[in-house]
Amino acid sequence: xxxxxxxxxxxxxxxxxxxxxxxxxxxxxxxxxxxxxxxxxxxxxxxxxxxxxxxxxxxxxxxxxxxxxxxxxxxxxxxxxxxxxxxxxxxxxxxxxxxxxxxxxxxxxxxxxxxxxxxxxxxxxxxxxxxxxxxxxxxxxxxxxxxxxxxxxxxxxxxxxxxxxxxxxxxxxxxxxxxxxxxxxxxxxxxxxxxxxxxxxxxxxxxxxxxxxxxxxxxxxxxxxxxxxxxxxxxxxxxxxxxxxxxxxxxxxxxxxxxxxxx
Amino acid sequence: xxxxxxxxxxxxxxxxxxxxxxxxxxxxxxxxxxxxxxxxxxxxxxxxxxxxxxxxxxxxxxxxxxxxxxxxxxxxxxxxxxxxxxxxxxxxxxxxxxxxxxxxxxxxxxxxxxxxxxxxxxxxxxxxxxxxxxxxxxxxxxxxxxxxxxxxxxxxxxxxxxxxxxxxxxxxxxxxxxxxxxxxxxxxxxxxxxxxxxxxxxxxxxxxxxxxxxxxxxxxxxxxxxxxxxxxxxxxxxxxxxxxxxxxxxxxxxxxxxxxxxxxxxxxxxxxxxxxxxxxxxxxxxxxxxxxxxxxxxxxxxxxxxxxxxxxxxxxxxxxxxxxxxxxxxxxxxxxxxxxxxxxxxxxxxxxxxxxxxxxxxxxxxxxxxxxxxxxxxxxxxxxxxxxxxxxxxxxxxxxxxxxxxxxxxxxxxxxxxxxxxxxxxxxxxxxxxxxxxxxxxxxxxxxxxxxxxxxxxxxxxxxxxxxxxxxxxxxxxxxxxxxxxxxxxxxxxxxxxxxxxxxxxxxxxxxxxxxxxxxxxxxxxxxxxxxxxx
Numbered sequence: 001x002x003x004x005x006x007x008x009x010x011x012x013x014x015x016x017x018x019x020x021x022x023x024x025x026x027x028x029x030x031x032x033x034x035x036x037x038x039x040x041x042x043x044x045x046x047x048x049x050x051x052x053x054x055x056x057x058x059x060x061x062x063x064x065x066x067x068x069x070x071x072x073x074x075x076x077x078x079x080x081x082x083x084x085x086x087x088x089x090x091x092x093x094x095x096x097x098x099x100x101x102x103x104x105x106x107x108x109x110x111x112x113x114x115x116x117x118x119x120x121x122x123x124x125x126x127x128x129x130x131x132x133x134x135x136x137x138x139x140x141x142x143x144x145x146x147x148x149x150x151x152x153x154x155x156x157x158x159x160x161x162x163x164x165x166x167x168x169x170x171x172x173x174x175x176x177x178x179x180x181x182x183x184x185x186x187x188x189x190x191x192x193x194x195x196x197x198x199x200x201x202x203x204x205x206x207x208x209x210x211x212x213x214x215x216x217x218x219x220x221x222x223x224x225x226x227x228x229x230x231x232x233x234x235x236x237x238x239x240x241x242x243x244x245x246x247x248x249x250x251x252x253x254x255x256x257x258x259x260x261x262x263x
Numbered sequence: 264x265x266x267x268x269x270x271x272x273x274x275x276x277x278x279x280x281x282x283x284x285x286x287x288x289x290x291x292x293x294x295x296x297x298x299x300x301x302x303x304x305x306x307x308x309x310x311x312x313x314x315x316x317x318x319x320x321x322x323x324x325x326x327x328x329x330x331x332x333x334x335x336x337x338x339x340x341x342x343x344x345x346x347x348x349x350x351x352x353x354x355x356x357x358x359x360x361x362x363x364x365x366x367x368x369x370x371x372x373x374x375x376x377x378x379x380x381x382x383x384x385x386x387x388x389x390x391x392x393x394x395x396x397x398x399x400x401x402x403x404x405x406x407x408x409x410x411x412x413x414x415x416x417x418x419x420x421x422x423x424x425x426x427x428x429x430x431x432x433x434x435x436x437x438x439x440x441x442x443x444x445x446x447x448x449x450x451x452x453x454x455x456x457x458x459x460x461x462x463x464x465x466x467x468x469x470x471x472x473x474x475x476x477x478x479x480x481x482x483x484x485x486x487x488x489x490x491x492x493x494x495x496x497x498x499x500x501x502x503x504x505x506x507x508x509x510x511x512x513x514x515x516x517x518x519x520x521x522x523x524x525x526x527x528x529x530x531x532x533x534x535x536x537x538x539x540x541x542x543x544x545x546x547x548x549x550x551x552x553x554x555x556x557x558x559x560x561x562x563x564x565x566x567x568x569x570x571x572x573x574x575x576x577x578x579x580x581x582x583x584x585x586x587x588x589x590x591x592x593x594x595x596x597x598x599x600x601x602x603x604x605x606x607x608x609x610x611x612x613x614x615x616x617x618x619x620x621x622x623x624x625x626x627x628x629x630x631x632x633x634x635x636x637x638x639x640x641x642x643x644x645x646x647x648x649x650x651x652x653x654x655x656x657x658x659x660x661x662x663x664x665x666x667x668x669x670x671x672x673x674x675x676x677x678x679x680x681x682x683x684x685x686x687x688x689x690x691x692x693x694x695x696x697x698x699x700x701x702x703x704x705x706x707x708x709x710x711x712x713x714x715x716x717x718x719x720x721x722x723x724x725x726x727x728x729x730x731x732x733x734x735x736x737x738x739x740x741x742x743x744x745x746x747x748x749x750x751x752x753x754x755x756x757x758x759x760x761x762x763x764x765x766x767x768x769x770x771x772x773x774x775x776x777x778x779x780x781x782x783x784x785x786x787x788x789x790x791x792x793x794x795x796x797x798x
Contacts, residue, residue: 069681087685099678103700112696116687165686 014042014078015204016066016091016169021075023061034229035061036072041223041232043169043204048195050219051208052258058230059208060096063173066206067093080168089117092162094172098154100146100161106133107142110161117165132160136190152183159191170205176214184214192218192243212262216254217244224261234261266453273438273454277461280435283345284413287352291360291409294353295402299364300394313365317772320358320715322765348432355416356409363401371397407470414462415659459627573755577744582763585739590767592649592724592740593717596656597664597710604665605706609698612672622669625662648736652724659720660713664706671705672698703783711776718768722746 023036035058043049043066053059064070066077068087077084079091092113100109110129114120120128133142136156146154155175162170172191176184195205209215215222216238224233238254245251302312331350336343371393379389417436431437435458442450574582611617640654675697683693721742726735735743741764748756 064681067685069684087687089686093685095678095681097678099676099682101679101682101696101700104696112682112688112692113686115692116689 013045015045015080016043016084017078017081018042018066019076019078021062021065021072021077023058023065023070023072023074036065037229037231038075039225039230039232040075043206044221046203047205047220048218049204049206050215050222051206051225052212052215052222052262053208053210053225053230054227054262055210057210057225057227059210059225060173062225062230063093063171063206063208066169067091067171069093089113089165090167091169091171092165092167094155094158094162094170094175096174097178098146098151098158100154100157102146105143105145106138106149106157109146109157110164113161113164129160129164132164133157135163136160150183151179152187155179155183155187168203172205172207174209174211175207177209177211188214188217189243212255212258213246216251216258217246222254222258224258226262236261266449269450269453270457273450273457276433276435276438276454277457279433280417281461281465283349283432283434284352284356284410284417287349287413288356288406288409290349290353291357292402292406294357295360295364296395296398299361299398300368300390302361303365303368304394309365316358316361318765318769319354322761322768344432348434351416352413355412359412360402360405360409363405364398367398367401368394403473406473407466410465410470463627569755570759573753574759577756577759581739582741582744582760585741585744586763586767588739589718589721589725589741592652592656592721593714595653596660596717597713599653599657600661600664600713601706601710604661604668604709605702608665608668608672608702609694612669618669618673622666625665628662648734649738651734652736652740655724655727656717656720659724660717663712663716664709667705667709667712668702671702675701704780707776707780707783711772711780714771714776715768718764 018039018041021036021039022034024032024034027033039062051059051062061070065072068077068079068084068091079088084091100106101112104112107126107129110133111125114125114128130139130142133139136159138153138156138160141149141153141157146157149157155178159175176187179187191205207215207218219238222236222238224235225231226233236254236257240250240254298312298316302309302316331354332344332347335346335350339346375393379393384392417434431440435454439451439454442454607621611621640651679697679701683697688696721740722745723742725740725742726733726746735746741760745757745760745764748760
């Protein structure tokens, strides 16, 4: 799949390409907080890209810039070689906290993502949403309200909502940090399995996390960020077999390498 | 009058009124701490105090006033009027503050109380190190709304007309009446301008710093039921509009939010009807005894008899019609408030600068006592008496609705806005799936407060007494009736009307508003944790 989609060129082609991104926030006291300094990166077709950095290093901001939610102060984001000028259904973002509208049922929450995608009839929207809820293991919970779900189930619902638009790229912002460790293990496994299935979009996944083991477990390639302001400290390919054994020596070599890059 | 003289007199009047309000506010702080902490820490006291406060706060303030005047006058003749005036202002300021203290004390973490017990802290030390500091943030937040509320009733509290007793205290309220009566438009405008300046300065120099004081010390979420999301990051907007605008608006809840939280809390644990009944009975008894004391009759039977006579004189049917008409006016006022507030709030809430500017402008407008504007309204709408009344009711209610709704919309968690953006929802979809849902609890709360304010304003709106001017609606109304009885000095009729009004307000609060609020919140409560957002 990776080779097939990479087109004719020598290097694997980028689906999203960020060029010289810089971004700052104004603080309450009128100061300027620089969060991202001159980052350029490519998200390649078909890859699972991990972005790792310490807490508060601007990872979330970077992800929102890649999603088109934040316009960077400097630099451009290209999606399929065209400038990205706002959110698009082709790029889905999963937030750190499972943000679902509490007054809508799980099904209605998922359907919300389809409302402005294409001209679907209500029945089609329902069917498609149900199918994706099935996929993430939430069949039977369609008419439940988010408040009635556990943290892990909410995150699954968010995943269904993110995938229901058939996005090319799935961006995930520490999606496993808000659930308990056991649920995180099974969620990670499912994301990993989903990647192996050919029928399910997306072609590329970007995972942002401060959890190095998590990144090594899932990523084909890792980009390491410095702490604030975030710059690229290094890059690493992880050509390990899946599913990856966290206790193997090879796994820990990669973890060590990343920690070295981070410090 | 010369302009200089007018300025001088106006400044002095504002000073006198400010002093009165300051004294009342100080007493309110002491009262709220004492009663609030008692109710928050003692279960038995709580069951008596909270329903009683709920009834007391729903009594139209101007209904207190003849009672207060009589009481203070017979106690201390030479200071009676002054004390009665301060007492009236006090009753317009104190309830929300007391509820704020009560709520704050009630939610102090048990681990804190247990460590206090293990350290064997005395009651005084517990007050000093636990209860008072825990109450401070929300008490301070409530000072400003209390102050505004006091201004609203200032005019009424300085011109004390009761039967033959006719006392005018020097101050803002009485001076305005004088100017209006004299038809001196320039003087009215001068006083108005000075008043706005004084109100803005007080906000900037006193209340904003006070509110900001506790900001730093407030820990996230712990012991803070109503912890608000941190104020939005600030751009380069004028500091005045910023400080008094968005900041105040997003942090300061309206008084009755406190009330509502407190009531919602207690009704969950205490059986509603019984506590309410107990409160009403207790209140009626207190009223009876104080009437007996004031009229210096020891015979309670006689008092009851007189009350019955008064009731027959007004006529039950008359009372019923007056109540219905007043209810209609209140409903119209609340609906009109919603009609303009919701669209305007929806229009400006996404823009930080727009919200700040509009908020500041409205806060200034809201600080003007509505009674001042009466001559203006009267000359614009000379023959439309109902419309005139509606405008007055609207002025007393609209701000509550508007600021509540704007606050509710501005507190929409950022990730929900981002989701709407990410899935490119149309404006109609955003309205339908996000904005209206988030605005709803605030809208209901705003309506509760607005309705309460409207009932209070009816006493002025249905019949205004300014100097020798008497303007009233031709249709019946409870406020009109009360105003007439106050002028007549008919103590027993006043008590009956006040009781009817209080019963209607309490009944609506419990029967309609609380249910509506619970209905709305039950759909939103499910994920309160999210309100804090993430870094």
